[in-house]
Amino acid sequence: MPAWVMTFADLMTLLMCFFVLLLAFSEMDVAKFKQLSGSMKEAFGVQSEVEVKTIPKGTSIIAQEFSPGKPEPTPINTVRQFTIDSNRNTLDALDREIKEIEETRDHARRLRIALREEIEAGSVSIQTEGMRVIVHIMEKASFDSGYADVRAEFMPVLTKISGLIDNASGDVTISGHTDNIPISNSRFRSNWDLSTSRAVSVAHELLKFSAIDAEKVTVTGHADTQPRADNDTAEGRAKNRRVDITIVRGNEIDRIRRMSIDDQNNLVRALDQLEGNTP
Secondary structure (H helix, E strand, O other): OOOHHHHHHHHHHHHHHHHHHHHHOOOHHHHHHHHHHHHHHHHHHHOOOOOOOOOOOOOOOOOOOOOOOOOOOOOOOOOOOOOOOOOHHHHHHHHHHHHHHHHHHHHHHHHHOOOHHHHHHEEEEEEEEOOEEEEEEEHHOOOOOOOOOOOHHOOOHHHHHHHHHOOOOOEEEEEEEOOOOOOOOOOOOOOOHHHHHHHHHHHHHHHOOOOOOHHEEEEEEEOOOOOOOOOOOHHHHHHOOOEEEEEEOOOOOOHHOOOOOHHHHHHHHHHHHOOOOOO
């Protein structure tokens, strides 16, 4: 027998032992596999579970990584972009408007408490329109017929009103109104003059005691163009002869002005329904 045969036999025997060891090392512990698979499932999440007949078994301790596939370009061109959450913005705007409505109601409530006697006497009335508080000052208590100077006995009422208006209240518009009976004398050429002069008189008295800045106040005269009642009756004409102090609540005055009164009132009704105030 040639001498190299013994060396070859020893080598084959060693190779056989080596592969036997490889096969022995590749056997998988079932308990360890289940424990490992549970940990991986909790770490990465599983969309669905598929029942299998047998447990996967390892075949090699050498090949521990997968070979990457050859990348191929997709035939579909796609464009990806980041978007903002428009629903969140809408909800934020709605929250701000609801807050403005609540502040409007609270301001109107404080005015009604301060002017309770005047409201009961019919010399003042208060209403809200959307995010606006409107104080109606009637002529019978505040002005003499055909004059634009505020009566001395009505000054304390204006002091009460001015004490509840400051820069945090928003913008203030003081508007004068008359009935449809024309006036023409040495002082006033028309109802436009009279309504504007009365609004200016109220503005002067209001700014004496209010903490609001003058640039936040607007004065207008409307004559008989914006009646509250029918001018065909004496009672209706009395309601139309007035000076209105309109307070626009909140810090977003420009945004609120762009909203129509109907939109603001719809928002008020929606809030009432959420609070259970109306059916």
